[in-house]
Amino acid sequence: MDNSATRDDPFSPSVVAYDPQAIERKWQRIWQERGTNNTDLQRAQRPFYTLMMFPYPSAEGLHVGNLFAFTGNDIYGRFQRLMGHNVFEPLGYDAFGIHSENYALKVGQHPMDLIPRNIANFRRQLERAGLMVDWRYTLSTTEPNYYKWTQWLFLQLLKQGLAYKKQAAVNWCPSCKTVLANEQVVGGHCERCGTPVEQRLLEQWFFRISDYAPRLLENLDYIDWSETTKTAQRNWIGRSEGAEISFATKDVKGGECEIPVFTTRPDTIYGATYMVLAPEHPLVEQLTKPKEKKKVGAYREQTKKQDIITRKTSTEKTGVFTGSYAINPATEQQIPIWVSDYVLMEYGTGAIMGVPGHDQRDFEFASKFELPIVRVVCGEREDANTPLSAAFTECESGTLVNSGVFDGFRVEAAKKAILEFLARNDSAKPIVHYRLHDWCISRQRYWGPPIPIIYCESCGTVAVPEKDLPVVLPFVEDFKPDDSGVSPLARHEEWYRVACPKCGKTGRRETDVSDTFLDSAWYFLRYPSVGHDDVPFEKTVTKKWLPVNSYIGGNEHAVLHLLYSRFITMVLHDAGMLDFEEPFTRFRAHGHIIRDGAKMSKTHGNIVNPDEYIERWGADAFRSYLMFLGPYEQGGDFRDQSISGTRRFLDRLFASVQSMSTEGKPDPSVMRKLHQTIRKVGEDVPRLSYNTAVAAMMEYMNVLRKGERTPHRDEIVPLITLVSPFAPHIAEELWEQTGGTGSVFDAAWPRLDPSLAAEDSIELVVQVNGKVRSKIIVARDIAEEAAVVAALADPTVAKFVSGAPKKIIFVPGRLLNIVA
């Protein structure tokens, strides 16, 4: 749109048209000069901390997805400020990690050069978007005075016994000879060269998040979070109640041996016709009979080679027999012990009882290797004697068969009874398992905070003393991962060769860096304490500002980032450093925007560059459009054409203020609509119904201008405040023009007068047999009898009613239904 014609029109010099570029520049300058967006953290009376997910500063610049997220947060924050809170709205950069590193590799530049440039560009774009960010408290995870405390955090976990080292598999590309992150593995193949990915075992650092599984799960019941996010976390934590049952066996040397298995279906024990161990199970070695050694050994080698993803997704069952047998504690029969990769070492005990009749995976395995399939549960409409063609997994309708004394028990009762029966000789106990496994924080990479550990020949693993932090990530020219399987830092002896802090002998630094998710697991604690260089988070300021009051972000972080943040907060709470254990009081997941029906991507060529749109339409119109295009929590479809709608709305708002009258009195019916709008917007914004809030304001604008009337000052001034969270620049300008003092954001939200908002007559819907036949205007508080009389007086209603009505349904103030 080009409004230069109107602006320069010599025939209407008195009319000043809305010029977003000029207004936005002006107010961004004023905000900066006056410190409008700054929050006095010490003196704040009603602190309110709004948090948005900090972006990864990519070289491409700000994505509309970022802006969609930030604008939604900003509106919420600005609204809270208008409601009288001292709002703190910080923003920083999540600049470490594989993303940045890969991009740097691709363009052949160093991340240490690249990142500051990207951050500067982001900062410029973010300021143009008109966010109420207090930039004095910004941070980047790549700054040594930030990651110093990330390393400190690692040391705290180490101290608590929550950090430990173990062997774990990583993705390995044999062609590129490098460790791959999960996102670099596409369908089991290396993203870059297409070679099938293998597993490699490396010593890595882990955090015991699984110790916190019960608490991470239980607290979900009381925190005010989007249900979708809570559900995702519940599934990820994956609590299952079941039993651990021991199967007795003899090892190759004839010694007694017990193999515990985990099952959620102890009721099906009579149908356990074989047993399976994970290939990595420690007992495989001693259970494999000499003549099976070769086969089993080869199978274990083969599964080790397979990459993690194809192993987990292949449907064809494979496996080998060990030659040994175990005793089913219920039937006391011998059952063969197999090894198969469909059993995972990470879950349960790494061993299962095979119940092919009632588990589809076991059914497939048993069918393939011709193991006996016994039915022990029967559905209501089933014949217990017909052979199974698939596993019968229904629980509710099942009754036990072929299960000795338990025949006839219902599944739920049988679970309990069989468990009690087995517990008598200690071969079973009830147990709860979680699928959440420990958090691997080691990365064999360059672009991250070095893990603060020194390995000493005589002292072993030694923590870097806190006074020596940060362990600064050195600038190295060759940061590309290589075939060594360890971090590029391991090529720099001058860096890793250090004296042991304990004994002074030669030591070697840990050369792995930590996971980016560790950087982001505590950044919200840091913001209010930026500037306190001697502590990670300062005591009084933390007490005042945390936990975070409002956090709005994408659900793609529902499990990783949000769960890790909760875990870290709990750990710090337990260490006595925080007095709360949940970091985010309220969390809302926003949706995602697509464009012209497709996800935005380079290949589709439908990426929106915010700069161009802000240039063309103004930040205010662009922000408002992003909020208007669909329900915020669901996202929506971005269409270029539609932006003109929100822009026109702002044009009209601007024009109406220029031409408003200050004489006479406001129209009572317009004032009624105004108060209805104040109510509607005030209700919609807190629940993130931004699209309907904008619609309500547009509707009011239509009322204001209906029949080319000139709006009165009192009718329009409150609308400026309603619009301000969405379109802050134009609101400030109009606030100033209408004689407001200071910033509109330091004024108050318009006071709602419910009596002014109330209608005295209403449109009552009249139905006959549930079909709308008429609408009659009646007093708001009309009684049922009077309403029936009025309705029957209406000829179209009367037409459908013959004789006395059978029934009357009356919804006061709304609807009357006559059942004839």
Added chain:
RNA sequence: GCUCGGGUGGCGAAAUUGGUAGACGCGAGGGACUUAAAAUCCCUUGGGAUAAGAUCCCAUGCGGGUUCGAUCCCCGCCCCGAGCACCA
């Protein structure tokens, strides 16, 4: 396969979750202003019957059900999106 979203005009979407289906916006059509165009302003805009703005019928992915009344609740399907994925 499992879990969570979602399916409503030409399009993005509303409907205070059992009470007027389609608010608001885009687009489209018509008109005013203009030499003209753009911009702006006004009117129309789910489909059908009808001389009609009166009135009636049909319509919220499909098929049933509950109810005076269903976009909303229940049962059985189909499609789209996102995430998880051999978790015993």
